[in-house]
Amino acid sequence: MADIPEQDIDPGDAPDTRPPQDARGKPKPRLGSLRALWPFVMRQKGLLVAWLVALAASSTATLSLPLVVRRMIDHGFSGGGNVNATFALVFAVALALAIATAARFFFVSLLGERVVADLRERLYSHLVGLDQAFFERSRSGELVSRLTADTELLRSVVGSTVSVALRSVVMVIGSLAMLVATSPRLAAYTLVGIPLCVLPLVLGGRRLGKISRQSQDRVADANALASETLGAIPTVQAHAREPYERGRFATAIEASVATARRRIGMQALVTAMAISLVFGAITLVLWSGAHDVIDGRLTVGTLSQFVLYAVLGGGSVGALAETWNELQKAAGGMGRIGELLDERPAIAAPARPHALPVPVRGALRFDGVTFHYPSRPDAPALEDFSLQVAPGETVALVGPSGAGKSTVFSMLLRFHDPQSGRIELDGVDIRTLDPAELRGTVALVPQQPAIFASSARDNIRYGRLEASDAELEAAARSAEAHEFLSVLPAGYDEQLGERGARLSGGQQQRIAIARALLKDAPVLLLDEATSALDAQSERAVQQALERLMEGRTTLVIAHRLATVLKADRIVVMDRGRIIAQGTHDELIAQDGLYAELARLQFLD
The missing domain is CATH 3.40.50.300 (P-loop containing nucleotide triphosphate hydrolases)
Known part of the structure; x- marks a missing residue:
């Protein structure tokens, strides 16, 4: 009998949505791969909105602190009738900051837990539906590593890194706006240093992303080796190959540590350069501002306000350097997970499946x-x-x-x-x-x-x-x-x-x-x-x-x-x-x- 045409039994070819490949056939780590998390985030709209509201409140409170500090310095120590009100205002802003920060931490951490739980469920559901050919060419230990270690990276991204990154962006923009409002001349000096602060992120980010992907691959290799060995422990012990297996696992661990050392070194270098340039620029601005105070062009409170905004902005740029590194690392993990989600089973139900006769005879x-x-x-x-x-x-x-x-x-x-x-x-x-x-x-x-x-x-x-x-x-x-x-x-x-x-x-x-x-x-x-x-x-x-x-x-x-x-x-x-x-x-x-x-x- 003639074979059934392929189009009658397959649901159709899915479009190739895989990311660009490098020379070794591996997906290139890129932040764009994190966009695949967005559908999982949107399932938790309530938590997302609550987090954004808390983020806005905590950022507003933080940006208000330099203003109340300026008022405290210029008026709180003058001996007038505003002392009690001034210090009460300082405490009220600090209390609002504490409550908003706690709320932000709660909602974004819970959001991270829910997103990663949904992602793990989706990935596991996808894996158990793949065909036998996929499992014949895959190692179970590596699949478990992607299901656990890689999704754990994404938990820190959604539950912490993204929150810190967005907060840092808000703080940088808010601080710059307040710097200009406080002293346009000093703010101009600060803006000159921003490109120098961003440059290390751009130069080191791509290299860091590649090393992060390699680091995760080496960890997966070690996990796969451990899973294979522990699954065959009677054979290992029957041949007295415990020393041999310990050596193999130690070699795999050393390879992962060596790659991790390169990643950590690059991350430390990028962070050190960014923070050095940021606070170098702040020191230069302080030096100029000190001359303005001596010459009577600024009050001590105004300079203090400017310095606090500069510190907030500089610290936020430094935090962005660290979060950029974490995002690159997570992008590598999401790329590995995306590889699995892009797998399509060769064996699938046809679009219009036939039904077996009832009862089934077994011919x-x-x-x-x-x-x-x-x-x-x-x-x-x-x-x-x-x-x-x-x-x-x-x-x-x-x-x-x-x-x-x-x-x-x-x-x-x-x-x-x-x-x-x-x-x-x-x-x-x-x-x-x-x-x-x-x-x-x-x-x-x-x-x-x-x-x-x-x-x-x-x-x-x-x-x-x-x-x-x-x-x-x-x-x-x-x-x-x-x-x-x-x-x-x-x-x-x-x-x-x-x-x-x-x-x-x-x-x-x-x-x-x-x-x-x-x-x-x-x-x-x-x-x-x-x-x-x-x-x-x-x-x-x-x-x-x-x-x-x-x-x-x-x-x-x-x-x-x-x-x-x-x-x-x-x-x-x-x-x-x-x-x-x-x-x-x-x-x-x-x-x-x-x-x-x-x-x-x-x-x-």
């Missing part, structure tokens, strides 16, 4: 399927693979490693799409289905079951979240799991530990079988669920599997041929092709690859 058909993994484009994992499985039939897939058995499962679950050919479930091309509906009809019991660090009850209920406790216990009994679960200290509520560390291999398999039983899907995929078990555990698991297979279309990947003798049909695969099929006795009589595999295992 499977592979028609001329050819598939190459992206990492191995020259070696087909499946080549012109055709297979029909009747509803309720049990078919075993056997063959040497690399024959394509696991790829058949991946294709049926639509983790990948074939380059040619089609796969049908009950006569419907699975590419026309919503992947969620397709996967809802398939239960998988893998060779290495995924056990989550939660209770046994939660692990079994993962097969069908809405299942009742009675249904859950019935599935556990059928899976031969109730007996060992009931004697645990907390029973079904016992925490199983990371990757099921508190259970044996056979117990983990029975949890996975109970999960599949609870799902009650018409199609069952078994990836050699008994290959790593002892004889007693294998017998219990085999009994559970026989109950699970009843009335279901079942595909079994078998490495141990003793487990497939009861299959309705055995399909022998090699290099992505079917080379023989039949019953055990028929395949032995053909004296082909299956007979050779049988002789190697049974020896008799």
Whole structure:
């Protein structure tokens, strides 16, 4: 049958919104990438407005301080009747500043928490929806680093840096305006120094942004290495490779520290230059103002007011230097997060998905399927693979490693799409289905079951979240799991530990079988669920599997041929092709690859 046109099954190509790439293919860090935060900020309009109001109030109070200080100096010490009122005004302005500053801190910090929480939720939701090809080329440790460390940078940006930056901009503009109003001549001297103060920001900012991105990449590398090693700690310790892994991690940490040292050095240099130039200009202005006071052109209070405004403006320029550095660093983090958000899954629901017939019978058909993994484009994992499985039939897939058995499962679950050919479930091309509906009809019991660090009850209920406790216990009994679960200290509520560390291999398999039983899907995929078990555990698991297979279309990947003798049909695969099929006795009589595999295992 002809393949379905691509436009009928894909929702359409998304426009390429990725930022410009550097020579190594990495996005160039730029402040523009922080614009992607704006939609998340706008979801918190109430907090945003409250923060801006508090910011305006605190800035107004701060800019009012030099005025009341001038009044205090010129009139508060004169001995007249205005002493009490003058000092009361000073305290009132200080109190208003304290309240407004506290409100600004509260609202902007809460805004940062909410924005980062929304961003993390969006990023995680996006990641779990990406296809298997993305995870095959990505390291989980680096993804976790982007989900945690990079979003943590953005928390400080939204919750602090942006507030300081905006406040500093307001203070610089307000201070300049008041400087001109206080003494135009001295203000002219101050304005001459502003370009010199801004210059280090422009020159150092681009370099700092590149180094910040490199620093975050090195941290992600170290996190990925740690995640990989800790996930394989039994293998590490079995080979006594603790010193080797410590050395590798130390090297990765040193690389991250070396890059961080360069970033910190550049940040310190930019900050030092900006502050030196700012306060150098203030000193020059003070020197000129002192002569004006001596000559009677200014009062002491007026000069004090001017100096305070100059200090406020200069300090704000220095703060801008620091916030510029932080913004550059955060832009690198947002660029890394943006890379993930720009990823588009190759496997997606079509615009108008078809529906499966009700009830689903479980008839499977592979028609001329050819598939190459992206990492191995020259070696087909499946080549012109055709297979029909009747509803309720049990078919075993056997063959040497690399024959394509696991790829058949991946294709049926639509983790990948074939380059040619089609796969049908009950006569419907699975590419026309919503992947969620397709996967809802398939239960998988893998060779290495995924056990989550939660209770046994939660692990079994993962097969069908809405299942009742009675249904859950019935599935556990059928899976031969109730007996060992009931004697645990907390029973079904016992925490199983990371990757099921508190259970044996056979117990983990029975949890996975109970999960599949609870799902009650018409199609069952078994990836050699008994290959790593002892004889007693294998017998219990085999009994559970026989109950699970009843009335279901079942595909079994078998490495141990003793487990497939009861299959309705055995399909022998090699290099992505079917080379023989039949019953055990028929395949032995053909004296082909299956007979050779049988002789190697049974020896008799």
